[in-house]
Amino acid sequence: MDRLAVMTWLLPVAWLAGCAAPAGLEPSGATCPPDSPLTYSNFGAPFMTSYCVQCHASTLSENQRQGAPLFHDFDTLEGIVAVWQHVDETTAAGPLRVNTLMPPSDPRPGLAERTSLGEWLACGLPP
Numbered sequence: 558m559d560r561l562a563v564m565t566w567l568l569p570v571a572w573l574a575g576c577a578a579p580a581g582l583e584p585s586g587a588t589c590p591p592d593s594p595l596t597y598s599n600f601g602a603p604f605m606t607s608y609c610v611q612c613h614a615s616t617l618s619e620n621q622r623q624g625a626p627l628f629h630d631f632d633t634l635e636g637i638v639a640v641w642q643h644v645d646e647t648t649a650a651g652p653l654r655v656n657t658l659m660p661p662s663d664p665r666p667g668l669a670e671r672t673s674l675g676e677w678l679a680c681g682l683p684p
């Protein structure tokens with residue numbers, strides 16, 4: 558399946574799972590500079606491994622997720638692509654906002670890492 562097909566399939570699932578934008582969540586406003594060096598390999602995967610996958614992974618059963626919603630799995634690129642706006646709205650920094658809802662406990666990323674996350678998402682999550 559290509560990425561668009563994955564999104565077409567996953568987005569309604571994510572919506573049904575209750576991922577309609579919760580009150581108070583807003584986009585960071587991050588944009589993509591033409592020379593962005595960020596990729597899934599050099600940024601996205603290590604970021605998610607450091608800060609997210611202990612609760613948000615497809616390998617975790619419901620009672621291992623510490624309350625993290627089903628279908629918000631960040632151990633694959635496809636899992637991030639499916640809900641990337643929500644990742645921005647909970648975790649990324651940009652010119653409009655610094656979003657710090659996620660992760661809910663330490664270890665937490667610093668501002669520079671949140672800014673890089675916004676950039677990588679705004680660039681379309683290059684692999």
Ligand code: HEC
Nearest residue numbers: 576579608609612623624625626643644647648659660661
């Ligand atoms: C310690 C466990 C834990 C970690 C680590 C964690 N989360 Fe979560 N996440 C949760 C819980 C619990 C919820 C549900 C919160 C709620 O509904 O208020 C959640 C919800 C979410 C949502 C859904 C918000 C929505 O309703 O659309 C997103 C997106 C998300 N997390 C992204 C992330 C990202 C990105 C990271 C890493 C930077 C991360 N989370 C790290 C526990 C965690």
